[in-house]
Amino acid sequence: MNEKILAIITTAPDLVAGGGSPVFVTKDEEELLERAFLLEKILDAMVHKLNESTYIIVKH
Amino acid sequence: MDKETLAITLGIIFGFAARLRLLQSDYRQYPTYPHGQVIHLALGLIASALGAVAIPALLKPDYTAVTFLTLAAQQFRDVRNMERETLQKLDETELVPRGFSYIEGIAMVFEGRNYIVILAALFTSAAVMFGGWITGVVVGIVAIVLSSLLKSGKNMGQIGAVYEVPLRVEGASLYAADIYLMNIGLPDNRKRILENGVGIVIEPLNASSRITISNLGQRQAILHDVSSILGVTRDSGEPALTPLAKLDLKDGRLGLVTLPQEKNIPKIIQVIKNVPVLESAVRKPNQFDAKKQV
Numbered sequence A: 001m002n003e004k005i006l007a008i009i010t011t012a013p014d015l016v017a018g019g020g021s022p023v024f025v026t027k028d029e030e031e032l033l034e035r036a037f038l039l040e041k042i043l044d045a046m047v048h049k050l051n052e053s054t055y056i057i058v059k060h
Numbered sequence B: 001m002d003k004e005t006l007a008i009t010l011g012i013i014f015g016f017a018a019r020l021r022l023l024q025s026d027y028r029q030y031p032t033y034p035h036g037q038v039i040h041l042a043l044g045l046i047a048s049a050l051g052a053v054a055i056p057a058l059l060k061p062d063y064t065a066v067t068f069l070t071l072a073a074q075q076f077r078d079v080r081n082m083e084r085e086t087l088q089k090l091d092e093t094e095l096v097p098r099g100f101s102y103i104e105g106i107a108m109v110f111e112g113r114n115y116i117v118i119l120a121a122l123f124t125s126a127a128v129m130f131g132g133w134i135t136g137v138v139v140g141i142v143a144i145v146l147s148s149l150l151k152s153g154k155n156m157g158q159i160g161a162v163y164e165v166p167l168r169v170e171g172a173s174l175y176a177a178d179i180y181l182m183n184i185g186l187p188d189n190r191k192r193i194l195e196n197g198v199g200i201v202i203e204p205l206n207a208s209s210r211i212t213i214s215n216l217g218q219r220q221a222i223l224h225d226v227s228s229i230l231g232v233t234r235d236s237g238e239p240a241l242t243p244l245a246k247l248d249l250k251d252g253r254l255g256l257v258t259l260p261q262e263k264n265i266p267k268i269i270q271v272i273k274n275v276p277v278l279e280s281a282v283r284k285p286n287q288f289d290a291k292k293q294v
Helices: A029-043 B003-022 B034-059 B063-091 B100-130 B133-151 B187-196 B207-214 B216-230 B265-274
Strands: A004-010 A023-025 A046-051 A054-059 B160-165 B167-170 B173-176 B179-183 B198-204 B244-247 B254-258
Touching: A004 A029, A029 A046, A029 A054, B003 B034, B003 B100, B003 B133, B034 B063, B034 B100, B063 B100, B100 B133, B100 B216, B160 B265, B167 B187, B173 B198, B173 B254, B179 B244, B179 B254, B198 B207, B198 B265, B207 B216, B216 B244, B216 B254, B216 B265
Parallel strands: A004 A023
Antiparallel strands: A004 A054, A046 A054, B160 B198, B167 B173, B173 B179, B198 B254, B244 B254
């Protein structure tokens, strides 16, 4: 198992509980996408969409 | 010139010629630089000298000389390790790596070719010793032709049908026709993959090829070859733009997304058809005999 969640970005913090990876809470979807894009570039890890309000950054 | 000297000389010449013929730089771009080639030519020369000496030494009779052959085999096993290590190091800097199976296959070929050279030299010198120099030349030429035949193995085109399929995105999921590939979070990346990507499906022709196609090393080799020949729209820090291959578990078809810089569909299909079938990926369930007692 090499996959690891490096970060969670969400607009609905009540749906996400901290479990070892940092959680970034954003106001709206626009900010969510912008944050996800930045983290993708910084961490060189892939952005996956879990649902409309939550994205995760996964190192493959 | 006495017979032994003639046998050894002709053996070395034909052995070396066989190595020269087997050493070609193709699209795999390896070995490309003169130094890399010199290493293999020098080893080929040593190999041919070893092969050429064996029969004259036996006839002399100088049996201790023959024991050196075993020593030589040990030497050539190191060739494989050397190639493997070099290629693995280089693989870390590739945007689309070759993968371990492909590297192992290449390394194995380098070792095998030295043995072919030994055999070619051995047969040539034996022919000179038992026949004459004319027989030697004929056997040498036959050995070189045979060694060129050994060079080629099967390729993907022989075990599967390759065709283009449309890529589509459903929500955040990317599909090649009906085969699920991956989840892409950012809309921008989805757009870029739809723009630059080409969806390909490889359909196995029988049960044996189904297993070969499902081998992860074989899939990586396909992706690497496509990327190295047609370029790849990818960079570090762009993890979403990854050429990828996933199986349809129901019928064994392999769905690929490739991101070539040159979007030439017939050429992509041709490149995939020419990808060698890796030795480590070959299985032959068709040859299993249920009636036979083990």
